[in-house]
Amino acid sequence: MKVSIKDIAKKAGVAPSTVSRALKNHPRISADMQATIQALAAEMGYVPSESARHLAGKQSRTIGVAIPDFTDPFYMNILSGIEEVAIAHQHELFVGSFNQDLDRDRKLFDAFDQKRLAGFVVAGSLVDAAYLTRDSGDIPAVLINHYEYPFSVAIDQMRGVEMGVNHLISLGHRKIAYVSLGTTTSSDSLRYQGYINGLESSGFSTNPNWVVEGDGGIAGGLSAAKRLMALPDPPTAIMCYNDRTAIGVINGLHQIGIAVPDDVSVVGFDDLEIAAYFLPSLTTIQQPHVHLGRQAAEKLFALMHGATVQAELLEPKLIRRNSTGPKK
């Protein structure tokens, strides 16, 4: 069905190897022959088989990316950054998510191995562990927002949350709550630690009641906000695990008639596109998402080319907008 190099060779009356070379403008094939073969190939609708190419010794031109979930905009931004540099390097992407399924992460890494990928990027603390405990030896990999792995690109999440908390303190807030991710991942504990640090470095006490669990999404933030405000001594400011949580929180507050930032201030984390356009716009900690992806990919290519690279820790940045009010 599919025309192969042999078919072309037969029709042109030459050897398959000549066709192979002619198609890639090998210098030892005459210009005449190259033109003839290429025309013939086009006419016959020849499409090279990637599998065969790959088998015959060439290195793979595909890099893998593992992300938690296709519907999380944060990871999509990262992905988009990775894709950008992959294309620039003439590589393709094989992207896999590992959603709800607990087995899926293993399967994903198995797939990476079976494809003999040139390298891959792992984004999302949920799988870091899964990756690190397997011995998929030789394929170079870069992790995003992981801190122990030698090849990683990360932003200082702990410091980020601390900056958010400090900002709230500087506005006069003393009752500051935190809505967490709600699953035990390194990101979650780092950000929580940042919250504690921010409070303690200013000499304020922490109230365990003011730390509640979200789910990293809007719905989790919404219910967390309601739980917080039902407390006998509700907070006046809420630091959130991420922007989606913050949006949920603001929405939840709105539902029970609490205005942001007039009554309660809210800080997010990520600086998604929507953060700038939500009403009120979100004060948040910026992660340079696309840049993060780009950096990770660049690092991966460096690694693939044998360069020595080292872990990189990017500085977060506070973006002040309207979900935190003026100084009280």
Added chain:
Amino acid sequence: MKVSIKDIAKKAGVAPSTVSRALKNHPRISADMQATIQALAAEMGYVPSESARHLAGKQSRTIGVAIPDFTDPFYMNILSGIEEVAIAHQHELFVGSFNQDLDRDRKLFDAFDQKRLAGFVVAGSLVDAAYLTRDSGDIPAVLINHYEYPFSVAIDQMRGVEMGVNHLISLGHRKIAYVSLGTTTSSDSLRYQGYINGLESSGFSTNPNWVVEGDGGIAGGLSAAKRLMALPDPPTAIMCYNDRTAIGVINGLHQIGIAVPDDVSVVGFDDLEIAAYFLPSLTTIQQPHVHLGRQAAEKLFALMHGATVQAELLEPKLIRRNSTGPKK
């Protein structure tokens, strides 16, 4: 470097074919041998080569997906639906976006061909044309939201916008604007036509000044809103190409002190997650995104299995929320 079936065979003192069969529990291999080989394979860290497998005649277990952009949540939802059923059918996904790059769509389809994919799904009217004009003959494909192609899953976009316009009319609005996608695609012209139909079927005139171009994103909606309200005779309601445009529109209105829905009503299209949580929440036309993806994938698998399938046109649904006010 990588251990192959031959390495295992050598070590076990059997033929490669025996190893191959033992690894897949072939009935004609003794249980003993199977156990021995499998243990040995595990111990040696054997990982099958997908390329070799694929070359040796097996059909590919990968389906391709072409989307416009990784950062557009609408397509990510679709993707997530596709992925779900792909996994259920034990297939993998090869996802490609074709971003800004005009050449990229061709390259993407070339990649599909070179990989000898089992089939693919094309989402996004920008590439439909690119796909339809090429003769990538034998690989089954399903398009999303395309109307001429025999194998497609689509919702009735024209009807959707018409429903939105009718809703606005029923609230008493007469000056209704439309913010388009701004590029000539079938989606854009269909939705525009729905706008015209909605107006004309109620006997209202259309004012060309009230049709302005967005860009499918938030920024485009924002500037469109400002342009509309600067008109000598500004509209009192705005129908938008999609939710992201609507969010931009509401934001733009907010910037110039116009309240939604008190002063102006806004309707979106898609029903993204954020639509329900934006403030004000968005009245919008629901596309069953994830379902759309699932349907498309199911249809693709049916097609791959030789079943006869036909195009499917889903009914849109108006979701009434707070960006459109009570009857005036």
Added chain:
DNA sequence: AAATCAGGTGCAAACGTTAGCATTGCGCAA
């Protein structure tokens, strides 16, 4: 005029796996 050179091309092995067919023992029926 003989030997060398180089450009142009063909041969064949290799990549890792699968699958059809052939082969080897063996126990068992005739």
Added chain:
DNA sequence: TTGCGCAATGCTAACGTTTGCACCTGATTT
């Protein structure tokens, strides 16, 4: 004892491509 069938395994070709090396033919060098 001879022949047979069956279970278990080996042989080999094939998938489509690449690549090192050998080969041929004119043309250039001495």
